[in-house]
Amino acid sequence: MKKILYSVLLALVCTAVAWSQVVNVYSYRQTHLMEPLLEEFKRETGIDYRLLTGAAGGLLERLVREGANSPADVLITVDAGNLVAAKQAGVLRSIESDILDVSIPAHYRDADGQWYGLSARSRVIYYAPDRIDPAQISSYEALADPKLGKRICVRSSSNVYNQSLMAAMIAHHGAAKAEEWARGLVNNFARQPQDNDTAQIRAVAAGQCDVGIANTYYFGRLIASDAAADKDVVAKVAMLWPNQDDRGAHMNLSGAGVTKSSRNVGAAIKLIEFLASEKAQTIYAEHNNEYPVNPSAVLSGPIQSFGEFKADTLNLSELEKYQAEAVRIMDRVGWR
Structure with missing residues (x-):
């Protein structure tokens, strides 16, 4: 009986901890494109989010200006050029994730683990x-x-x-x-x-x-x-x-990286892992008319009519x- 009570108590504590976590997201992508994905992440993990959207240059300048005091945990961008700019500006950190390494082909992620492609x-x-x-x-x-x-x-x-x-x-x-x-x-x-x-x-x-x-x-x-x-x-x-x-x-990408200033690195990695999951990748394709980077995801929406094609496999890093x-x-x- 004590073991059962302990297990229930532990589950409640873990749930409370998850719900107390908040991932702060700075996104170049517009609110209506990101919220369906972030809401699904919240439902699955219990981790809440705060979303700030803005133009690419403006958000990067803000991250640089805020430095170590920035509340941002995750930066979401459009185009590998913006991912490269964020890396060169020193606002991202290298991370390791077996899930991301399996979900995202090598030519769609940074060689140093500072950014990962999410849609192509x-x-x-x-x-x-x-x-x-x-x-x-x-x-x-x-x-x-x-x-x-x-x-x-x-x-x-x-x-x-x-x-x-x-x-x-x-x-x-x-x-x-x-x-x-x-x-x-x-x-x-x-x-x-x-x-x-x-x-x-x-x-x-x-x-x-x-x-x-x-x-x-x-x-x-x-x-x-x-x-x-x-x-x-x-x-x-x-x-x-x-x-x-x-x-x-x-080919090009939208993608994400964990910020150097993040105080919630574990939850930030979980968010990017979720965005690379088969479920989230299918949402990307359906709502944003983009190609999933995860090979397990299903094509949906108008892009199905584009047919098969040969894609350049140049490593975008x-x-x-x-x-x-x-x-x-x-x-x-x-x-x-």
């Missing part, structure tokens, strides 16, 4: 099928061919998605050839870089250009939309997976070496 997206090519032959644009390299002409829409070089694509080109080809490619790409711009990824897809549909570069989940959102204008865009634009005959399509050079190259070739 590809930066692909969109085109007007009535105005361009997809054989002309079968690779990223083909976009720099002068025969293509001034037909490309893309957003600014200040956008971290483009910086990461540029860094990947350096990783694959070396700086000199990557700069040659970037110069050819700029020469094929139909207009000055502007707006967001969705705007590039819309511009193709509107005839402002014939080719656009944007992440896959933006097209997923358009497919999922009930708005007539969005349906019209989807009807006029096709998506192309680049480099399927060689290295595969460029490699981008850390090339991000600064990527920005310098983009500046030199006039990619504004």
Whole structure:
């Protein structure tokens, strides 16, 4: 009887301790994207959360400014470039987790354990099928061919998605050839870089250009939309997976790391482990139109219609070496 009472008491104490824990999350991802996941984490573990969202640069500056006094336990970002920036700023700590090592492929996590990818997206090519032959644009390299002409829409070089694509080109080809490619790409711009990824897809549909570069989940959102204008865009634009005959399509991530200032490291690791779980990964795919990084998770939502493709398996921690050079190259070739 005493053993039973002791077991019950211990369970109650453990539950009370769990419910007293709070993980403070700084997130570049918007509240409506994160709360379904955080609420599920709370239900499963009893660990509560506080969520602060903001722009990438602003939150990183805040973490640096707060230093050791920061209340943040976990930083959630979009794009490997932002993960690299957080690591270089010294606001993350290295962690070890067998669960994360099993759940997340090696090329989607930092070699030093400072960040882990949570969902993947590809930066692909969109085109007007009535105005361009997809054989002309079968690779990223083909976009720099002068025969293509001034037909490309893309957003600014200040956008971290483009910086990461540029860094990947350096990783694959070396700086000199990557700069040659970037110069050819700029020469094929139909207009000055502007707006967001969705705007590039819309511009193709509107005839402002014939080719656009944007992440896959933006097209997923358009497919999922009930708005007539969005349906019209989807009807006029096709998506192309680049480099399927060689290295595969460029991939990028949203991801997370435990902050150096965290006072609740164990719970912070549990949160990232949960976000890498099959259940959370399926939620990512369904609600955010992104690809799960956990191979056990099921594809859902509009991305199912994109079909199978060959993905570039470049280790995204490699981008850390090339991000600064990527920005310098983009500046030199006039990619504004």
